[in-house]
Amino acid sequence: MSNITSCTEPQTLVSSILKCILIVEFIFGLPGNVFALWILFFKSPWKACNVYLFCMVISDLLLFTGLPFRIDYLFRGEDWIFGESFCHLILYIISVNHSASMAFMSILAVDRFLRILHPHHRICRMSARQAIMLVSMVWMSVLLFRLPLALNLVLTPQKNSSKLICPSFFSWTLPSVQMKIYNSVQLIEVLLAFALVVFCFVRVFSHVHSRQRPHRRLKRAVRLLLLLVIMFVLCFLPTVTFGIFLQVFSCSEFLMVCFHASLALTYMNSALDPVIYCHINAWYRDTLKGTTNSLGLTKFLMNNTLKNVSTFFP
Secondary structure (H helix, E strand, C coil): CHHHHHHCCCCHHHHHHHHHHHHHHHHHHHHHHHHHHHHHHHHCCCCHHHHHHHHHHHHHHHHHHHHHHHHHHHHCCCCCCCCHHHHHHHHHHHHHHHHHHHHHHHHHHHHHHHHHHCCCCHHHHCCHHHHHHHHHHHHHHHHHHCHHHHHHCCCEECCCCCCEECCCCHHHHCCCHHHHHHHHHHHHHHHHHHHHHHHHHHHHHHHHHCCCCCCHHHHHHHHHHHHHHHHHHHHHHHHHHHHHHHHHCCCCHHHHHHHHHHHHHHHHHHHHHHHHHHHHCHHHHHHHHHHHHHCCCCCCCCCCCCCCCCCCCC
């Protein structure tokens, strides 16, 4: 137990930087996702793609529900005051966001891929009801997959202190065989999702750039898939990479600094998701343009998308 505790002791500099980054992500990410929730629920037509976006918003809002407690934890010098059960719940919520975000980003990538390269595929004609059934199965799988982390978490006191620690992604420092298996599956989850997104990007990029004058919506789809690839590289790969290093090699100050720094990148995916909404949902994009124009902040040209939603891309 002492080895686990020493492996999760706070790095003062990293902790200071981490809490500042988390505050910025919370301030910029929450309004964008709340705005997306309002647009998707009250304004946008209820289509399959919008169902996927709606699930991404719910996943992000789950993260923003738990993030203030993580920020409070860092400001208290990594002292958890909310009890063991609540620590289980918050880390479970954050880990669910991690898997759900990757799952729905992968679904969006496949959706763009099929709509461009196989527009007559039956999946492209999926109804909102069928999409809800699909996302329900995804949510059930994610909730069950992340459950072992919450059940195996044990809150421990810091060495020579009465403070309790509740570190994110605690499973990477647990030496049990069960957690090593769980982490291996988690690594496979990230790599498979990343490979799928990269595949969709490469195929769509090749298809679009083989045309002489590709439609601007096709170019937007390429930018979206490139954004998904970048988000995987920045937000999901670093944490599992350094987590595996922690299991393979002994805990070192360098590895712990890198690991803690990667946590800020993990949370960043929810702050960046509004950029995805702008690329996919015309109602979100045009409502945002209209709002900023009315405030005098911008002078975007409006394309009457709110009146005539394209059927080529939802």
